[in-house]
Amino acid sequence: xxxxxxxxxxxxxxxQPLLVVASEGGLDSVPAENPKRVLAIFFGQRDTPYERTxxxxxxxxxxxxxxxxxxxxxxLYLGMFPLYDRARAEAISKLYAxxxxxxxGFDAVLLSGVAxxxxxxxxxxxxxxxxxxxxxxxSADAASLDIPPDVRVAENGLAAAETLEQAVRLxxxxxxxxVIGGSTPVEKRMMEIARRDxxxxxxxxxxxxxxDFDADELPARLAKASPDSIVLLLRASRDSKGRNLLPPxxxxxxxxxxxxxxxxxxxxxxxxxxxxxxxxxxxxSTAATAIADTMRKLVENPASWPAGKVLELPGHxxxxxxxxxxxKLPIDQLPGNAILLDYNPSTYERYRTxxxxxxxxxxxxxxxxxxxxxxxxxxxxxxxxxxxxxxRWQFALEGSGHGVWDWDIASDRVFYSPxxxxxxxxxxxxxxxxxxxxxxxxxxxxxxERRLAAHLEGLDQTFESEHRxxxxxxxxxxxxxxGKVVTRSTQNAPLRLVGTLSDIxxxxxxxxxxxxxxxxxxxxxxxxxxxxxxxxxRALARAHxxxxxxxxxxxxxxxxxxxxxxxxxxxxxxxxxxxAGRLMAHLRETDTIxxxxxxxxxxxLPELRGASDAMHVCEKLQEELADPVSLDGRELRxxxxxxxxxxxxxxxxxxxxxxxxxxxxxxxxNAGRRGFCFYSESMNVALNDKLDLDVRLxxxxxxxxxxxxxxxxxxxxxxKLFGAEAxxxxxxxxxxHIPPDHFIPVAEEFGHIHELGNWALAEACxxxxxxxxxxxxxxxxxxxxxxxxxxxxxLVNTIAQTLEETGLPASSLVLEITESVVMEDAxxxxxxxxxxxxxxxxxxxxxxxxxxxxxxxxKRFPVSHLKIDRAFVKDLGVDPDDEIIVxxxxxxxxxxxxxxxxxxxxxxxxxxxxxxxxCEYAQGFHYSRPLPAERFAALxxxxxxxxxxxxx
Numbered sequence: 001x002x003x004x005x006x007x008x009x010x011x012x013x014x015x016q017p018l019l020v021v022a023s024e025g026g027l028d029s030v031p032a033e034n035p036k037r038v039l040a041i042f043f044g045q046r047d048t049p050y051e052r053t054x055x056x057x058x059x060x061x062x063x064x065x066x067x068x069x070x071x072x073x074x075x076l077y078l079g080m081f082p083l084y085d086r087a088r089a090e091a092i093s094k095l096y097a098x099x100x101x102x103x104x105g106f107d108a109v110l111l112s113g114v115a116x117x118x119x120x121x122x123x124x125x126x127x128x129x130x131x132x133x134x135x136x137x138x139s140a141d142a143a144s145l146d147i148p149p150d151v152r153v154a155e156n157g158l159a160a161a162e163t164l165e166q167a168v169r170l171x172x173x174x175x176x177x178x179v180i181g182g183s184t185p186v187e188k189r190m191m192e193i194a195r196r197d198x199x200x201x202x203x204x205x206x207x208x209x210x211x212d213f214d215a216d217e218l219p220a221r222l223a224k225a226s227p228d229s230i231v232l233l234l235r236a237s238r239d240s241k242g243r244n245l246l247p248p249x250x251x252x253x254x255x256x257x258x259x260x261x262x263x264x265x266x267x268x269x270x271x272x273x274x275x276x277x278x279x280x281x282x283x284x285s286t287a288a289t290a291i292a293d294t295m296r297k298l299v300e301n302p303a304s305w306p307a308g309k310v311l312e313l314p315g316h317x318x319x320x321x322x323x324x325x326x327x328k329l330p331i332d333q334l335p336g337n338a339i340l341l342d343y344n345p346s347t348y349e350r351y352r353t354x355x356x357x358x359x360x361x362x363x364x365x366x367x368x369x370x371x372x373x374x375x376x377x378x379x380x381x382x383x384x385x386x387x388x389x390x391x392r393w394q395f396a397l398e399g400s401g402h403g404v405w406d407w408d409i410a411s412d413r414v415f416y417s418p419x420x421x422x423x424x425x426x427x428x429x430x431x432x433x434x435x436x437x438x439x440x441x442x443x444x445x446x447x448x449e450r451r452l453a454a455h456l457e458g459l460d461q462t463f464e465s466e467h468r469x470x471x472x473x474x475x476x477x478x479x480x481x482x483g484k485v486v487t488r489s490t491q492n493a494p495l496r497l498v499g500t501l502s503d504i505x506x507x508x509x510x511x512x513x514x515x516x517x518x519x520x521x522x523x524x525x526x527x528x529x530x531x532x533x534x535x536x537x538r539a540l541a542r543a544h545x546x547x548x549x550x551x552x553x554x555x556x557x558x559x560x561x562x563x564x565x566x567x568x569x570x571x572x573x574x575x576x577x578x579x580a581g582r583l584m585a586h587l588r589e590t591d592t593i594x595x596x597x598x599x600x601x602x603x604x605l606p607e608l609r610g611a612s613d614a615m616h617v618c619e620k621l622q623e624e625l626a627d628p629v630s631l632d633g634r635e636l637r638x639x640x641x642x643x644x645x646x647x648x649x650x651x652x653x654x655x656x657x658x659x660x661x662x663x664x665x666x667x668x669x670n671a672g673r674r675g676f677c678f679y680s681e682s683m684n685v686a687l688n689d690k691l692d693l694d695v696r697l698x699x700x701x702x703x704x705x706x707x708x709x710x711x712x713x714x715x716x717x718x719x720k721l722f723g724a725e726a727x728x729x730x731x732x733x734x735x736x737h738i739p740p741d742h743f744i745p746v747a748e749e750f751g752h753i754h755e756l757g758n759w760a761l762a763e764a765c766x767x768x769x770x771x772x773x774x775x776x777x778x779x780x781x782x783x784x785x786x787x788x789x790x791x792x793x794x795l796v797n798t799i800a801q802t803l804e805e806t807g808l809p810a811s812s813l814v815l816e817i818t819e820s821v822v823m824e825d826a827x828x829x830x831x832x833x834x835x836x837x838x839x840x841x842x843x844x845x846x847x848x849x850x851x852x853x854x855x856x857x858x859k860r861f862p863v864s865h866l867k868i869d870r871a872f873v874k875d876l877g878v879d880p881d882d883e884i885i886v887x888x889x890x891x892x893x894x895x896x897x898x899x900x901x902x903x904x905x906x907x908x909x910x911x912x913x914x915x916x917x918x919c920e921y922a923q924g925f926h927y928s929r930p931l932p933a934e935r936f937a938a939l940x941x942x943x944x945x946x947x948x949x950x951x952x
Contacts, residue, residue: 035072036299038062039106039127041120043113044081048247049269050283051077054112054135057288061296071107071299074100080115081237081246086122089115093123105129107299110291113137117145131298131305135291137186146751152298154291154311156282158190160232160266161197163279166317167230167264168205170277170329176229177207178222180255182236182245187211190234192570215239215251219258231255231263232279233270249273262327271318272341277327278319287313309530403501405483407433409456409494420501423479425472441468441476448481456485456494463497466504478508521595523573524580532594532602536654539606543647546607550647551614552654553603554661555583555621558639558673560599562791567634572599574631579638582624586617602658611646611678618642618676641668642676650679693746697730701752706730708763709930710781712939713901713923716915721939723780723814724771725923726764727930728756748788757789758798765806765813767933772812775940782814782844790817796835803839810840816867818846830860837862844901848889859896866893870904870924877909887917894918 040058042051055075064070078092096102107130111117117134120127134147136155147153160179168174179198181191191211198207210218218239222231233255237248245251249270256263256275265276268284290313297304305311317335321343324331331340403420407413413431421429429435440448444467455463463483468476483499519531527535536552543550557579564572576599583593583601592604603621605614621640628635643664645657660679668677700706710724730738747753764781771779789795803810815836833843844865868889875882886902893900902914905924914922928939 035070036107037072037074038108038110038295038299039074039076040110040112041076041078041116041124043078043084043115045079046075046077048081049249049273050267051112053269053284054288054291057285058110058292058295061289061292068296071296074106078115078119080119081113084115084118086118089119089122093119102127108133108295110135110295111151114145117147121146121148131302133291133295133298152305152309152311154294154313156287156313157315158193158197158234158266159280159282159315160194160234161200162315163264163266163281164198164201164232166280166335167232167262167277168201170333171230171262173228174230175206176226177201177205177232178210178225178229179207179232179234180210180213180218180236181234182238182248183211183240183242184238187235187237189569194232194234212240214241215243215245219255222255222259222261222263225259225261227261229261231259231261233263233265233276235267235270247273252276262323262329268318271320275323275326276320277323277329278317278338278341280315281318282313282315284316284318286316290314405436405499405501407497407499409496423477423501423503424469439469441470444468452483455483456497458492463499466508469501477503477505480504524577524595526580526584526601527592527594529594529596532592532596532604533654535592536604536657539604540647540652540654543606544652548606549608549610549613550657551603551605551608551611551617552645552647552657552661553605553614553618553676554643554645554658554665555601555603555640556642556665556669557599558641558669563636565791565793567631571631575629575636575638578629578631579625579640583621586620586624602661611644611649614644614646615676615678618644622674622676639674641665641673643668643679644676645679693743694752697743697746697752700730701755705732706756706759707932708760708767709932710764710767710936711923711930712928712936713782713921714927716911716919716922721779722921723782724768724936725782725816726760726767726784728760729930744786748786753786753788754792757786758802761799762802762806765802765808767936768812769806769808771937771940774937778809778812779940780812780814780842782816784816784846787818790832795832796839799836799841800839803841811842813841814844814865815841816844816846833861833863863896863898865901866898867901867903868919873902873904873910873914873924874906876913877907883913886914886919890917890919 038058040055042054044051046052046055055073058073062071062073076092076096078089080088105126106128109120109124109128109130109132111120111132111134113135114137120132131152132148132150133152133154136153164177177198179191179194181187181194188211191209195209201207213221225231233252235248236251236255237245239245250273252265252270253274262277263275264279265271265274266279266281268281268286270276271278271281271284291311294305294311317338319334319338319340321331321340324340331343334340403423404415404417405420406415408415412433414433414436415431416426416429416436421427424439437445437449448465448467451460451465452463454460461484463481465481467479467481469479470476480502481499483497485494485497487496488494519528520526521528536550539550542548557575560572560575563575576595580593580595580601583603587593587603587605590606594602594604596602603617605617608614621642625638625640628637630636643661643666645651645661645664647657650660651657664677664679668675671677707729709727709729711727712721713723713725714720715722728740728744730740730743732738744753747756761783764783768779768781785795799813799815803813837843842864843862844867845863846867847869848866866889868886872882872885872889876886877883890900899920900918901921901923902910902919903923905911905914905922906926908926910924911922911926931939
């Protein structure tokens with residue numbers, strides 16, 4: 001009865017997200033006649049502030065309005081915070097398909113968070129018929145996700161520096177800053193970004209980064225903070241002991257109540273749920289509205305947001321009026337566009353600007369009136385002068401702080417206001433127009449004069465120009481000049497022009513900085529994908545005209561992920577910066593090198609004579625990268641693989657060349673890395689075959705076509721069955737087999753090997769325990785570990801959990817690892833092997849003698865067996881050299897106190913030679929081919945099996 005109730009509860013928990021869809025699908029706000037449909041998949045639960053804010057923003061923007069049709073919004077809440085659960089995701093996918101109409105696919109899909117993205121990659125292939133947007137969490141590292149290239153990415157920023165800058169403006173006495181962040185991977189990444197962005201404050205502030213804290217002790221620490229301190233909370237959802245602080249907003253409220261100093265936040269949900277003062281917040285209402293408006297535009301016009309472009313969601317200054325009052329902080333020091341929560345201003349505060357503006361205008365009008373009254377008695381010339389002064393004064397009012405110049409064209413004299421002179425650092429200026437003209441930058445003068453002449457001739461209504469003007473110290477500033485002819489003759493000839501001059505240097509610099517950020521990589525300073533596309537299009541257009549060639553080189557660092565995993569992302573970033581500097585040193589000024597993301601670079605070589613020029617550049621780059629990179633006393637050896645596509649041979653469109661260079665890179669990596677490869681049409685065929693095999697393998701994994709077979713191993717001393725080696729077999733419905741050396745590399749490359757490996761390990765352990773019950777003695781089973789499995793974090797825990805779940809003694813499990821994998825990173829390998837041996841299982845070096853070995857390292861590893869590769873066994877008794885090699889391997893293994901297993905034994909002569917040289921165990925067709933588990937169990941009858949023929 002209890003089991004039935006538990007199953008019912010599990011089913012109810014899985015179907016809950018679907019209930020949200022059914023009851024809150026937004027049907028009431030959308031016309032019933034064929035509406036557009038948007039699906040939003042959330043990683044968490046609906047009652048959390050962030051998801052609630054995002055959904056509200058989506059509904060508000062997608063709802064029908066006076067001039068816009070409604071868009072139907074459907075939501076799916078996975079309830080997977082902080083970790084993604086694939087089994088739960090699969091169950092949700094099945095239930096969702098049963099209860100919700102997903103055909104013929106949604107017009108757009110929004111993926112909120114990493115768990116939502118993984119869900120879509122694993123089970124959402126049929127959900128979208130239109131654009132897909134991945135709303136990347138703030139500072140999340142989504143590089144490990146296999147996100148399709150056509151998925152758009154939107155990202156919330158982390159404005160720690162802007163928040164601290166605003167906080168110090170409000171609290172100028174601040175000397176200490178406590179920066180708090182949690183211990184999840186995303187929160188650790190936030191802390192790294194904050195460390196980088198807050199570096200510029202370290203000369204005036206003491207900044208303490210608190211990422212390793214006890215959830216119960218931290219409030220007490222904040223309660224004792226010095227009065228000259230402030231707290232900057234990034235986000236904390238897990239402490240150093242691994243305890244979840246969920247929801248994060250609740251723990252933020254606890255910290256802010258305990259703190260004796262003001263606390264500032266960078267996330268709107270934390271601000272609204274706690275006693276935070278405020279900050280430059282993201283992941284809130286502003287970002288929700290922005291992504292909602294973007295989704296509407298995508299539904300109406302998918303081309304409005306090109307694939308590959310990352311949308312930076314805006315942050316916004318937001319503060320709590322209640323907390324501002326609590327800490328006696330001046331509201332007038334906040335940014336002009338700041339949002340104040342719970343703010344009820346007085347009438348004066350609400351209309352202060354209007355009141356003072358009205359008073360100023362009234363005062364100016366009063367002064368003008370008094371001036372006019374005082375001049376009424378003067379003569380005609382004085383009245384004309386008064387009129388001129390009035391016009392200058394009126395224009396000065398309109399210019400509001402700009403410099404004014406008044407050109408009497410008839411007399412060719414110019415009046416320059418004091419503000420105009422101050423902008424250029426001039427005390428006194430000649431009265432002629434030539435002085436102004438002489439200050440204009442020579443490169444801008446022709447265009448300025450053209451615009452001015454067009455206005456004087458009446459072709460343009462006003463004169464307006466942005467250009468550079470020289471100050472007295474020789475420096476240039478960007479200015480905006482505006483002017484208008486205020487007096488013309490009866491023949492329409494210009495008589496008088498009044499103009500203004502304003503300094504726009506800051507705005508121009510900001511625009512240039514924004515343009516630079518939009519077109520360059522923030523880490524290395526190299527051009528990014530956007531700038532590459534522009535330069536590639538120009539290079540191809542020039543090549544079309546001039547008949548030369550263009551090369552596109554796709555470069556990827558070999559094993560860069562190992563550097564990130566072992567030394568950390570900060571060290572990896574330094575390596576990328578060093579590599580960028582080395583690559584740039586060997587390129588021409590006309591060449592372009594860009595960083596595409598991660599450890600991928602693209603090099604554009606225009607104006608080439610032929611492919612040999614591109615090959616020469618690749619050889620130079622390989623030589624440059626051959627020298628190790630020194631970081632913190634370490635020497636890191638770096639190599640790269642490169643793929644090359646040429647114009648016009650491989651295509652005449654930039655996107656084609658990039659795609660084919662990527663295919664050539666793929667080939668270079670498969671050829672052993674540390675090299676380069678030119679694109680050829682045969683590569684596409686090979687790649688398509690591999691992609692096709694990947695699709696078939698995915699189906700085979702779910703349809704039961706993959707099996708685990710076992711090859712018996714025999715003790716040469718007693719002749720009895722000793723153990724078995726587990727081998728993967730792919731058997732098609734028609735009975736034919738696909739060899740493991742065909743599909744195992746595909747599984748490694750496309751990420752299936754971990755699922756296959758875990759399944760094979762569990763199945764092998766179950767069979768070994770079953771055989772031990774049949775035979776009345778242990779029957780050890782050997783399982784191969786691929787290089788990809790061995791390098792993955794959590795391997796030891798996975799194996800330990802499998803042994804515990806299957807009940808197999810660790811001593812009955814043998815893990816086989818090739819010697820090339822063992823020797824790849826001796827230090828890391830020693831740590832991993834020691835941890836595995838600590839479980840009590842046995843370790844074997846597979847295919848010994850075919851790779852490269854260092855005996856100095858090998859003797860340190862906790863290995864129990866060496867397996868002689870079949871290449872040396874097959875010619876025993878025929879080739880004397882092979883007998884010498886086998887005897888040497890056996891002697892070497894025995895000297896290291898290891899037992900020897902020979903593979904590929906097929907003849908009695910081979911057995912005799914192996915036995916004579918002291919080999920302990922053997923396997924091969926002489927004894928038996930690999931067998932299904934049921935047929936292997938039949939071999940366990942209590943008799944001497946050495947005389948049986950098991951080749952049937």
